[in-house]
Amino acid sequence: MVLRLAAIPPLVSTVVALGVLLGSSGDAPSLDVSWVPGLDLEFVFQIDSLAALMTLLVSGIGVLVFVYANGYFGPTAAGTGRFATTLLAFSTAMLGLVWADSVWTLFVFWEATSITSFLLVGHKSVDAAARLAARRALLITAGGGLALLAGLLILADRAGTTRLDDMGPVGGTAGGVAAALVLVAAATKSAQFPFHVWLPGAMAAPTPVSAYLHSATMVKAGVLLVALLGPALGETDVWKPVGIGFGLLSAFWGAIGALRHTDAKLILAWGTVSQLGLMIVLLSAGSGKAVFAAVSLILAHAVFKAALFMVVGEIDVRAGTRDISALSGLGSRMPLAAMVAVVSGASMAGVPPLLGFTAKEAAIEAALKMDGLEALVVGFAVIGGSVLTVAYTVRLLLGLFGPSDQPATDIADRRPAMAFPSALLAVGSVLGYVFLGTVNSLVRPAAVQVQPEAEVYYLLRWPGITTAFLISVAIVVAGSTVGWLVFRRPLGVPSPVGAGVVDRGTDGVLSVARFVTGRVQHGSLPVYMAVMAMTVIVAALPFAFDVEPSAIYLWDSPMQGVLAVVVVGAAVLTSGMASSRLGAALGLGSVGVAVSGLFVVHGAPDLALTQLLVETVIVVGFVLGLGHLTRRFPSAKAGWRLLRLVVSVCVGGAVALALASSASNPSGVPPLEDLTVAAVDEGGGNNLVNVILTDVRALDTLGEVVVLAVAALGILALTESGRSRKEEVA
Amino acid sequence: MSGSLIFAIAGLSAVGIYMITGRSLSRIVLGFALLGHASVLALLASGGPAGDPPLADRTTATEVANPVPQALALTAIVISFGLTLFLLALARRQQELTGDDLVEDDVEDRRIASQETP
Numbered sequence: 001m002v003l004r005l006a007a008i009p010p011l012v013s014t015v016v017a018l019g020v021l022l023g024s025s026g027d028a029p030s031l032d033v034s035w036v037p038g039l040d041l042e043f044v045f046q047i048d049s050l051a052a053l054m055t056l057l058v059s060g061i062g063v064l065v066f067v068y069a070n071g072y073f074g075p076t077a078a079g080t081g082r083f084a085t086t087l088l089a090f091s092t093a094m095l096g097l098v099w100a101d102s103v104w105t106l107f108v109f110w111e112a113t114s115i116t117s118f119l120l121v122g123h124k125s126v127d128a129a130a131r132l133a134a135r136r137a138l139l140i141t142a143g144g145g146l147a148l149l150a151g152l153l154i155l156a157d158r159a160g161t162t163r164l165d166d167m168g169p170v171g172g173t174a175g176g177v178a179a180a181l182v183l184v185a186a187a188t189k190s191a192q193f194p195f196h197v198w199l200p201g202a203m204a205a206p207t208p209v210s211a212y213l214h215s216a217t218m219v220k221a222g223v224l225l226v227a228l229l230g231p232a233l234g235e236t237d238v239w240k241p242v243g244i245g246f247g248l249l250s251a252f253w254g255a256i257g258a259l260r261h262t263d264a265k266l267i268l269a270w271g272t273v274s275q276l277g278l279m280i281v282l283l284s285a286g287s288g289k290a291v292f293a294a295v296s297l298i299l300a301h302a303v304f305k306a307a308l309f310m311v312v313g314e315i316d317v318r319a320g321t322r323d324i325s326a327l328s329g330l331g332s333r334m335p336l337a338a339m340v341a342v343v344s345g346a347s348m349a350g351v352p353p354l355l356g357f358t359a360k361e362a363a364i365e366a367a368l369k370m371d372g373l374e375a376l377v378v379g380f381a382v383i384g385g386s387v388l389t390v391a392y393t394v395r396l397l398l399g400l401f402g403p404s405d406q407p408a409t410d411i412a413d414r415r416p417a418m419a420f421p422s423a424l425l426a427v428g429s430v431l432g433y434v435f436l437g438t439v440n441s442l443v444r445p446a447a448v449q450v451q452p453e454a455e456v457y458y459l460l461r462w463p464g465i466t467t468a469f470l471i472s473v474a475i476v477v478a479g480s481t482v483g484w485l486v487f488r489r490p491l492g493v494p495s496p497v498g499a500g501v502v503d504r505g506t507d508g509v510l511s512v513a514r515f516v517t518g519r520v521q522h523g524s525l526p527v528y529m530a531v532m533a534m535t536v537i538v539a540a541l542p543f544a545f546d547v548e549p550s551a552i553y554l555w556d557s558p559m560q561g562v563l564a565v566v567v568v569g570a571a572v573l574t575s576g577m578a579s580s581r582l583g584a585a586l587g588l589g590s591v592g593v594a595v596s597g598l599f600v601v602h603g604a605p606d607l608a609l610t611q612l613l614v615e616t617v618i619v620v621g622f623v624l625g626l627g628h629l630t631r632r633f634p635s636a637k638a639g640w641r642l643l644r645l646v647v648s649v650c651v652g653g654a655v656a657l658a659l660a661s662s663a664s665n666p667s668g669v670p671p672l673e674d675l676t677v678a679a680v681d682e683g684g685g686n687n688l689v690n691v692i693l694t695d696v697r698a699l700d701t702l703g704e705v706v707v708l709a710v711a712a713l714g715i716l717a718l719t720e721s722g723r724s725r726k727e728e729v730a
Numbered sequence: 731m732s733g734s735l736i737f738a739i740a741g742l743s744a745v746g747i748y749m750i751t752g753r754s755l756s757r758i759v760l761g762f763a764l765l766g767h768a769s770v771l772a773l774l775a776s777g778g779p780a781g782d783p784p785l786a787d788r789t790t791a792t793e794v795a796n797p798v799p800q801a802l803a804l805t806a807i808v809i810s811f812g813l814t815l816f817l818l819a820l821a822r823r824q825q826e827l828t829g830d831d832l833v834e835d836d837v838e839d840r841r842i843a844s845q846e847t848p
Binding site for chain 2: 514517518519521522523524525526529530533551552553554555556557560561563564565567568571572574575584585588591592595598599601602603604605606607610611614617618621622644645647648649651652653655656659660662663670672673675676677679680685686687688689692693696697700701704707708711712714715718719721
């Protein structure tokens with residue numbers, strides 16, 4: 001029920017996106033929301049052609065995924081409310097990312113998709129593998145987010161604007177650095193080699209999540225980023241080689257991974273890595289035709305890959321496994337699922353008459369139109385990647401539905417809510433080919449927005465016997481042969497080396513953090529105090545170079561010297577010699593009296609008087625409050641005591657240094673006469689200290705009284721609560 | 731600045747630090763009180779040399795001690811008085827609850843510190 005209700009918001013935004021796409025109103029809808037005006041931080045959204053196309057994918061497939069999830073989880077599953085909420089939150093973040101027209105908006109929603117996808121991948125939170133996969137996905141994509149932030153900061157600084165719309169081309173070293181950072185971010189999000197290691201692990205997520213995040217939405221965010229920032233960064237030296245490099249490696253490595261695994265969901269995940277690589281290659285190449293092909297591929301891939309994920313999820317639920325080596329006889333037992341998979345797989349392999357075919361044709365033609373090394377590299381990526389795509393598609397379909405020696409797998413009843421969305425998407429792959437004109441009108445404006453030269457291109461329903469078509473035929477033949485051979489003689493499942501490396505790295509960081517925390521956050525108050533004291537010592541060191549010996553004299557009067565010795569002596573007695581608490585209290589009292597003496601000698605009778613009163617009360621309080629305690633202080637270890645002694649003496653030295661330095665650098669002469677005149681004339685009093693306290697610092701004095709009142713209340717509460725407990729016990 | 735005052739302040743600080751790095755709460759209170767004395771004296775010393783009490787009708791303006799630090803120090807004395815008594819009450823409460831007034835280690839922190847690497 002929750003999941004069905006949750007399908008409503010994406011349905012609404014699908015309708016809105018269709019309205020924007022098919023309506024011919026001139027200006028794109030936009031919205032500005034000021035966030036932090038002083039920092040020029042704002043949320044800027046604009047639904048232009050590319051954004052509308054992506055909205056259609058995000059929301060349209062979103063609706064189907066919610067319907068599908070309803071069937072996937074069944075009526076009794078727990079946690080569907082949490083699932084629906086998180087998936088909707090993700091959907092919202094994705095829409096925000098797609099609509100963003102300011103680099104900051106883009107970044108905020110980019111991170112939001114990382115976090116929500118972490119929650120979705122880790123949905124089965126009792127499963128340790130799912131938690132590990134979620135952590136890996138978060139660390140890699142959030143790490144990419146940091147690269148993105150750095151890249152966007154440089155870009156916004158160089159371009160002089162934060163609006164993606166107004167951004168002109170940026171060049172130079174700064175542009176190159178920004179381009180590299182942005183491409184790394186895109187590679188982490190779109191699972192490009194070597195950052196792809198999170199995507200296969202993310203298959204631990206429930207299948208609706210994979211069908212949504214790992215086909216149409218989140219993994220497309222990186223591709224979208226390359227498309228959005230291509231106009232600004234495409235002219236740097238770094239953009240093309242790095243982008244094509246990421247894409248080329250991923251196109252091949254992903255496809256090879258897809259050929260080796262036997263878990264159908266993993267095959268699809270690795271296939272996604274490969275397909276995304278192809279899109280990145282085309283977008284980084286940046287010619288009109290290549291961008292046009294890439295945008296077509298985004299659309300076609302979302303449709304067929306979501307359908308395939310859904311079919312695999314259905315097989316998983318109904319047959320209890322999704323391992324192609326364990327499944328048998330599903331072709332006749334699940335005819336509808338088989339048809340959906342064959343149609344969508346054929347679209348993925350680029351077989352006519354399906355949407356995937358036209359997109360692949362466009363990609364091949366784009367490669368043929370290039371010159372020199374670029375044509376070679378892009379052509380190699382497109383053709384080689386396509387051959388391998390056909391191969392793993394054939395192997396997947398044969399493995400799921402093909403002939404097998406094993407007895408047929410038992411399957412549960414069909415769940416209409418699961419079958420319907422995938423069937424609709426398969427029909428979409430066919431209809432996309434039939435109504436190619438409509439698809440053209442969706443794709444072309446989006447491609448033109450990235451690269452104006454894409455204006456002249458369109459998807460061909462039937463290209464005739466062209467070079468590209470012949471290449472296509474060769475691709476299908478070669479790919480099918482390879483797929484058949486690999487199906488007959490499996491390559492062996494690889495162990496997840498990359499994921500292992502990431503996990504070991506993370507565990508290493510965590511254990512180092514635990515070690516450092518264990519040493520630094522020791523848990524012992526005396527150690528903390530000692531560390532702070534040592535910091536004081538270090539902080540005082542610079543003062544040593546700033547002392548003028550002539551500024552220091554022995555004493556103001558001999559009495560001051562005597563009293564200073566008495567003060568320090570009494571303090572030392574208080575701490576070291578007096579081992580009883582009562583003795584310590586009396587020691588403290590004598591220190592106080594001696595300090596009052598110092599005040600008198602200094603010419604501060606008010607202070608002396610106050611100090612005497614205060615000291616008396618403290619000694620009385622000490623005796624009354626703590627008189628019934630055990631008499632002796634506990635003894636400490638000798639080593640620790642020695643360390644404390646050294647630290648204390650050093651702190652004493654540091655304080656002396658700081659004082660001497662302050663005496664060496666007087667900031668002026670006190671305006672004693674002015675103060676006296678002002679006190680008598682304006683304050684109306686002869687005691688300067690009193691006038692300052694009452695006239696100048698009246699509010700401070702009031703605050704001081706409040707502090708005393710609060711302290712008194714606290715003391716009362718602390719003593720009274722103890723008393724009442726005792727009475728209760730008695 | 732008077733060397734005697736510097737000596738007194740440095741000595742009070744050293745003894746104060748020694749006491750607050752101990753484990754007994756009542757000793758920590760004593761240490762705080764000593765550090766309070768040290769800071770009041772430092773405030774006074776930084777205001778200039780000793781002089782006559784700053785009373786306009788009894789002493790000449792050029793020979794009095796700087797009254798501004800005195801006014802500030804007066805507040806400091808009173809605040810440290812309140813703090814000391816409050817800490818005493820805390821120590822007493824601790825003694826009532828645990829039978830002693832020792833500052834214990836944070837158990838959770840110790841657990842993290844002693845945890846072996848996985």
